Each structure stands twice: as structure tokens, then as C-alpha cells.
Amino acid sequence: MAKFTFNLPDIGEGIAEAEIVAWHVKPGDRVEEDDQLADMMTDKATVEMESPVSGTVLEVAGEVGDTIAIGSMLVVIETDAQGDGQTVPSARDTAPAPAPTAPQVEERIEVENPDASDADNAIAAETSAAQSVRDEPAAEAPTSVAAGSAKKADAPDPARDQSGARVLASPAVRARAKDLGIDLSQVKPADEGRVRHSDLDQFIAYSSGGFAPAGSARADEQIKVIGLRKRIAQNMAAAKRNIPHFTYVEECDVTELERMRAQLNDGRGDRPKLTMLPLLITAVCKLIPRYPMLNARYDDEGGVVTRHGAVHLGMATQTDGGLMVPVIRNAQAKNLYQLAGEITRLAAAAREGSAKSEELSGSTLTITSLGPLGGVATTPVINRPEVAIIGPNRIVERPMFVPDGMGGERIEKRKLMNISISCDHRVVDGWDAASFIQDVKRLLEAPAGLLMP
Structure with a gap:
């Protein structure tokens, strides 16, 4: 031995x-x-x-x-x-090298490092948003399995259904089911074929097998903060501690944009379906050359701002384990349908835990969207060391006064959406942020410009 x-x-x-x-x-x-x-x-x-x-x-x-x-x-x-x-051995020579990124023009600017007291008086964002966190980890109480003996076990696998297919569930759900003694193959998922915590709650509520009856209080539980949730906590605290945030919100009339999007989707053939996000990303990429201070990263310790020529766009994505930020490389070089395809691919990889390391790092600007839950306005937290984050909000229909073509006005139902931007006040001035969002507004309200080279 x-x-x-x-x-x-x-x-x-x-x-x-x-x-x-x-x-x-x-x-x-x-x-x-x-x-x-x-x-x-x-x-x-x-x-x-x-x-x-x-x-x-x-x-x-x-x-x-x-x-x-x-x-x-x-x-x-x-x-x-x-x-x-x-x-x-350490295997340093055998570790896979990160995938190369496309060449880009970068501008480095020396800036004075401000006193900490300046940050204390800054306007701070209140809600959670994107942070530089990485691939989905296992939960705080993962199932411990002896790999060799597991292969030899004859007992049915509770992680698989009767057909032998693996039951889809996050590590946290699996750990909770194990603690409760629940066979996941017996739990019917509400949607998407994935068992979630709400499905376990329903199973417990309607089970006659010794679980707490519906409406009873759940026992207190202590959960160790590890993995992705620990990274989120660390990065959020660092962003709030180091960055003097300010947030600007503007209302946009996206009626014509939504009409154009519907027309493009009707004739898309086998191309990906367009959501609002590829259109907004296209508008942002068209305007970034005028506002290079937004597509930048700030080195706190070195007092250096690096303005990036290429837009490597972070896309805040909610997963079962927490918020992750996959990156669309060279977003400025992609058309609407290429962006739509990348959004779908990267979001799926993040949620499945299959995203590669290079797909989860190196963003220069982030967009965070809650989709239909977007609310009236958001104050997203910056994805440090970036200096700006953009947050589109929910589209709502409201009556508006619009020109009637004869010198007067009429009331018409219009589709409106607020766009939020949070910026690092050490690098970005309020005038620049407001001017940028005003230009985004003009481009979205006259969307034909999005299709022009």
C-alpha cells in the first residue's frame, strides 16, 4: 500500500x-x-x-x-x-489557457484616487444587480456520495425518475430534498421539467407522509454562505464600499420600436426571435464611441481608468444558484440576430452551469434586465471594476399626448419604458450619463437608425 x-x-x-x-x-x-x-x-x-x-x-x-x-x-x-x-504536482503547465479575445483598442487614463469620505456622501443604489460572479456551485449541503460504491449500488437512484432519466434540480433543491427524505422522482415540477423549492413545498403540503401540514410554519434553518452566494455577497459589499454610485432614469416611448420588432420577428425565418434586449444592446454599441468613459474599467489601487475599444457586454442572468454575468464578446460587431442567439446561448449555459470561465469574465459594461418584473425604475449596483450598468425596466401602456399632424395634439395609447443607468461618479459625470441615455432614447424612439450601418 x-x-x-x-x-x-x-x-x-x-x-x-x-x-x-x-x-x-x-x-x-x-x-x-x-x-x-x-x-x-x-x-x-x-x-x-x-x-x-x-x-x-x-x-x-x-x-x-x-x-x-x-x-x-x-x-x-x-x-x-x-x-x-x-x-x-501542481499541474501549472497542464492547466488550460483562457480563450483569446479579439484585439481591441484601449485607452488608459491616470486619475487621482479620491478620499474615502467622498464615497460616503455619494448617492447609493439600493437594489441588487449584476456582479462579477462565476459558474454555479453546489449547494451548502450537497449530497455526499462515495463515487466507487455509488456505481455498485443496486438501490434505485432517487435523483432519477422511473424511466432512468435524471431529475433536473439545483444542488440546493437536491440537498433540501435529501434532508427531508423526499424522493425527487416523486415530485412533479410545475414548469420546464425542473424541480424547484416551490415544487418541494407543494409536495410537502399535499403529502400524507408525515410532513408539516399546509399553512404551518417552517422550522428555522441556518445556511452557511458558500460558493456563488458568498461571491455575490463579497462583490456587492466591495462595490458599495468602494464605488460612489449615482443613478439616472429616463422614460422612452418604445411604441415604434415594438412595432418594428414585431415586423422583424414575422419575417425572421429560422433566425432567433428578437426580444427588446438585442435592440437595446445595438443602440448602446452604436453610441459608445461618443461616450468612451462608460465602456471602461477602473483600477482603484493603481488610479487608472482603461477605456476599452471593444464592447464586451456583461448580461446579468438569474440562475438557481444566484446572479451570474456571462459576457457577449465584441457585441459591437454583431447584428441583431447574432446578439439574440448569443443571449439565448449564454443565458442557458449560465443556468445549466456549463458556461466556460472565459464566458464569465472580462466584461467592460453590463446590462441587467428583470424582464416583465422590471418595475417602474431600478437603481442597479455597478459590476466592479466596470464604471456603468444599464437597466431597462418594464414596458407599460399609458395614454399620451402626440402630434395629430395638423398642428395640434391628440391622446393615444403608447408603450413606454424607463431606462436606468448607474455610474461610478469618480469616472463618469452626471452630464455624460444623462446625455448618453438621452441619445439612447432618441435612437430607440426612431428605431430605423438601429438598422443603419
């Missing part, structure tokens, strides 16, 4: 440590080569760690939520081979 020490490998350029978000083994478990050991979360992605050898787990590095350094011990395995203890 020999002891084999598996050290946490280098899992990304510039990554010094990673957080344990799920263990799939425990001391005493038998593992085979390539069995999954743990899920580790960096500030860019969640990475699955697989065993390089077969044997019995003797020791693990820590508990879920702990952070360990690159190169330190992750798991000690007793192998069947004879010899002295072995250690897996």
Missing part, C-alpha cells in the same frame, strides 16, 4: 486559492481513477476535481466553505500500489 497526496492544481491564470463548495467523497470511501472528488470554486468558475488514482480516501482538506491555497493538499488516498508516498 502507498499513500498518494493529491494537491490542488493550478486551475487558472492568476488564481491563488479556491473554495470548497462540495465534497463527493469522505474518509473511508473507495474511489476509482477519474471519480469526482470535490467541486472547487475560484472567482471565475467552479471546477470539478477528479481522482488521478484508485484507492481509499484517508484524509480530506477541510469542510465545505473552506478556502485552500493552490498547491496545498486536497485529498490523501491510500492506493493499492507498493512504494513510498507520492504527491500530485
